[in-house]
Amino acid sequence: MSIGIKTIVVHCKSLVERKYNIISQLDENNFKSYEFYTDYDADELDQETIDKYYHSGYKYPELWNEKINSVYPGQDHPKELNIANISLCIKFGKIFENLIKEDFEYCLIFEDDVLLADDFVNRFFENLKETPDDWDAIYIGSGAGLKPTVVPGKVAYLRNHPATKCTDSILIKKKTIMDLSTTFFPFSLAVDWELGYQHFYHKHKIYWWEPSLVVQGSEFGIFKSALR
Numbered sequence: 690m691s692i693g694i695k696t697i698v699v700h701c702k703s704l705v706e707r708k709y710n711i712i713s714q715l716d717e718n719n720f721k722s723y724e725f726y727t728d729y730d731a732d733e734l735d736q737e738t739i740d741k742y743y744h745s746g747y748k749y750p751e752l753w754n755e756k757i758n759s760v761y762p763g764q765d766h767p768k769e770l771n772i773a774n775i776s777l778c779i780k781f782g783k784i785f786e787n788l789i790k791e792d793f794e795y796c797l798i799f800e801d802d803v804l805l806a807d808d809f810v811n812r813f814f815e816n817l818k819e820t821p822d823d824w825d826a827i828y829i830g831s832g833a834g835l836k837p838t839v840v841p842g843k844v845a846y847l848r849n850h851p852a853t854k855c856t857d858s859i860l861i862k863k864k865t866i867m868d869l870s871t872t873f874f875p876f877s878l879a880v881d882w883e884l885g886y887q888h889f890y891h892k893h894k895i896y897w898w899e900p901s902l903v904v905q906g907s908e909f910g911i912f913k914s915a916l917r
Contacts, residue, residue, distance in 0.1 A: 690719065690810045690811060690814070691719035691720070691721050691810065692718065692719060692720045692721065692797075692810055692813065693721045693722055694720075694722065694793075694795065694796060694797055694860075695722050695723075695788075695791070695793045695796040695797070696715070696720055696722060696723035696724070696796065696797040696798075696799065697723070697724060697725075697726055697784055697788075697796060697797070697798050697799070698711055698715075698723060698724070698725045698726065698799050698800075698801055699726055699777065699780050699781065699784065699798065699799070699800050699801060700725045700726065700727050700801040701727070701730050701731070701776070701801065702727045702730055703730070703732075704801060704802075707801040707802050707906070708725065708801060710802075710906070711799065711801055711802075711803060714803075714804070714805050718805060718809050718810050719810065725801075726780055726783070726784050726787075728780065728783060729776055729779040729780050729783060730776055731772045731773050731775070731776040734772065734775065734776060734779075738779075739772075739775055741874075741875075742775075742778070742779050742782065742874050742875055742876065743770065743775050743778065743779075743875060743876060743877070744875040744876070744877050745767065745769055745770070745877065746766075746767020746768070746769070746877055747767050747769065749875075749877065750767065752875070752877050753767050753877045753878075756877055756878060756882075756883075756886040757878075759886060759889055759890070760850055760851040760885055760886050760889045761851060761882065761885070761886075767877075768879075770878075770879060774879050774880070777856075777880050778876045778879070778880045778883060781798075781856065781873070781880050781884075782869075782870075782873040782874050782876065784798065785866050785869045785870040785873055786870045788863070788866045788870075789863075789866060789867050789870045793863055794862065794863060795860060795861060795862045795863060796860075796861060796863075796866075797858070797859070797860055797861075798856075798858070798859045798861060799857065799858050799903070800856060800857045800858070800905070802857070802905055802906040803830065803857050803858055803903050803904070803905060803906065804903065804904050804905070804906050805902065805903055806900075806901070806902045806903065806904075809902055812902055813829075813902060815844075816829075816844045816845065816898050816902070817860075819843075819844045819845055820844070820845035820896055820898075821845065821847070821896075823894050824845075824862070824894055824895070824896045825861070825862055825864070825865040825888070825891075825893035825894050825895065826859055826860065826861040826862065826865050826888065826893060826895050826896075827845070827859070827860040827861075827895070827896045827897070827898060828852075828853060828854040828858070828859055828895065828896070828897050828898070829858045829859070829860055829897075829898045829901060829902045829903055830854060830855065830857040830858035830901050830902070830903035830904065830905065831854075831901035831903065831904050831905075832854040832855025832856070832857050832858075832881075832905060833854060833855050835854050835897075836897075836899055837897055837899055839899060843899075844898055844899065844900070845896045845897075845898060846896060846897045846898075846899060847894060847895070847896055848895045848896065848897055850885065850888060850889040850895075851882070851885030851886070851888070851889060852885060852888055852889075852893075852895035853881045853882070853884045853885040853888065853895070854881065854897065855881050855905065856880050856881050856884065857903055857904075857905045858902070858903040865891075865893055868887075868891040868893070869884075869887055869891070872887060872890060872891070873887060
């Protein structure tokens with residue numbers, strides 16, 4: 690069995706080992722349509738580009754407060770993003786903008802340090818059959834160790850907002866991407882938090898799969914984190 694779903698890998702060009710590793714996994718699992726997005730690496734960003742896409746909480750407190758108060762109450766002061774996090778956010782936003790020009794029903798977005806579960810393809814399609822059709826995005830990984838309360842025999846869990854995990858692996862519909870492409874920029878938060886707000890704003894229905902089908906290599910020490 691193969692996966693013909695459009696697949697984007699969010700990649701930093703200097704992290705060559707990650708690229709070789711994810712290519713090996715995608716090929717082993719018969720992915721037929723994958724590509725790497727490599728623009729806007731951290732070492733390529735100038736201040737004009739950063740200011741265009743990133744509105745920090747200190748410079749734009751009203752925007753920051755709107756997002757935080759909507760879905761993350763209790764965060765009492767802005768946290769400035771480092772250049773690696775800014776780069777990752779821009780990459781995601783640009784991927785959304787680019788994808789609205791293409792014809793597909795849904796696509797997979799992976800970060801470049803993912804490790805796919807054994808028998809990924811069969812489990813992916815089995816999980817998709819078990820997921821209600823009303824989903825807008827599905828977080829299929831185990832990012833940060835977050836889990837729903839497990840129900841025996843159940844794999845798809847509808848989440849309350851904020852509904853994101855880490856952004857290592859997301860299955861996302863075209864109509865959801867179209868929503869995100871209109872409001873993602875300017876961002877104020879780290880990408881998982883920003884997407885948490887964006888899903889809330891657009892009233893997206895977000896599911897998690899458990900057991901998850903993806904883990905982060907950087908979370909388990911296989912790769913050094915590129916965001917710290």
